Amino acid sequence: MSNLHRICIYCGSSPGNDPTHRAAARALGGFLAREGITVVYGGGNVGLMGAVADGALAEGGKVIGVIPQSLLEKELGHRGVTELHVTSSMHERKQMMVDLSDGFIALPGGFGTLDELFETLTWLQLGFHHKPVGLLNIGGFFDGLTTFITHMSTAGFLKPEHADCVLVESEAEKLLARMRSFQPPDLGKWIEKLVADAR
Numbered sequence: 001m002s003n004l005h006r007i008c009i010y011c012g013s014s015p016g017n018d019p020t021h022r023a024a025a026r027a028l029g030g031f032l033a034r035e036g037i038t039v040v041y042g043g044g045n046v047g048l049m050g051a052v053a054d055g056a057l058a059e060g061g062k063v064i065g066v067i068p069q070s071l072l073e074k075e076l077g078h079r080g081v082t083e084l085h086v087t088s089s090m091h092e093r094k095q096m097m098v099d100l101s102d103g104f105i106a107l108p109g110g111f112g113t114l115d116e117l118f119e120t121l122t123w124l125q126l127g128f129h130h131k132p133v134g135l136l137n138i139g140g141f142f143d144g145l146t147t148f149i150t151h152m153s154t155a156g157f158l159k160p161e162h163a164d165c166v167l168v169e170s171e172a173e174k175l176l177a178r179m180r181s182f183q184p185p186d187l188g189k190w191i192e193k194l195v196a197d198a199r
Contacts, residue, residue, distance in 0.1 A: 004132075004180060006064070007032060008040040008101035010116040011048040012109030013076070021108045022048060024138045026055035028107065031172045033061025040101045042093070043067030043085070045078035048107055053078050066096050094119060103132045103179050108141045124184065125162045132182035134167040134175045142168065161185040 009029075015022045025048040032039055033056040042049050043065025053063045063081040071077065072086055087093040094116060098104075106117045123129050135142045146168055153163040162185060169175035 004037055004102045004176070006038040006040050006101050006103075007179075008097050008104045009049075009052050009107060010104065010109065010113045010120075011041070011052060011107035012113055013042070013044050013047040013049050014110070015047050015051070016108055018139065021138055021141070022051045024136070025049075025051035025107050026058075028052060028105070028136060028172050029055025029057075029061070029063075030059040031176075032056060033059035035176065038062040038064060038082075040064045040066065040097055042097070043078060043081070044071070044076050045080075046076055048109065050078060052107070053081055057081070064100060066093050066100070068093050098123065098129065098131075101131065103134070103182075105134045105136055105175065105179075106142075107136055108138060114145075121162075121166065124165055127184075130184040132167060132179040133165060134169065134179050136172060136175055137168050137170045140170075159185075 011025060029039055029052040039052060039056045039061060041052055044050055044067065053065065056063050057080060065078055065081045065084045066087060067077050067084065068087050068090055077084060085096060087096060098120060104120050106113060121133055124131065124133060149158065149163050149166055152158040153160050165185065167175060167178045167182065169178060
């Protein structure tokens with residue numbers, strides 16, 4: 001069982017073309033706040049990022065933003081969050097977001113969202129952390145991605161137990177329930193088989 005006191009949200013700094021994405025982002029922030037969970041996110045006041053933060057704050061929740069100095073100087077930082085950490089680089093930002101969080105949820109976004117998502121999944125795969133990672137699949141946004149993850153597994157580049165680490169739900173309540181019951185894969189068995197196959 002995972003104790004989820006803080007959940008990191010990866011999502012777009014753009015609102016996207018479908019207004020349901022922004023509405024779902026704001027609703028997720030509000031839902032987590034009502035659950036007593038602090039939102040950790042990229043610190044922006046625009047796009048889905050701003051919607052998540054605003055949704056949590058509107059419900060009296062705590063929000064921790066982490067933003068590089070270069071983006072803060074462009075006035076993209078959210079000034080109403082509970083805490084705003086300013087980093088010197090994107091790498092430092094990502095590391096701090098992982099360190100501050102007990103779990104991770106990806107919403108619709110672009111390259112930056114996928115970068116954060118897959119780095120976090122890679123660290124889980126390698127045992128650098130044991131925290132749950134979920135996709136809130138709003139309107140089927142991640143259908144193509146989940147199909148490709150299955151393809152990577154069937155092609156032999158991703159162990160099935162690691163593909164199964166990607167928790168996918170279309171409803172926040174169901175996703176949070178699965179994250180709370182998440183059990184990380186046994187890294188020892190994976191490493192032992194990797195070594196055996198190499199011999």
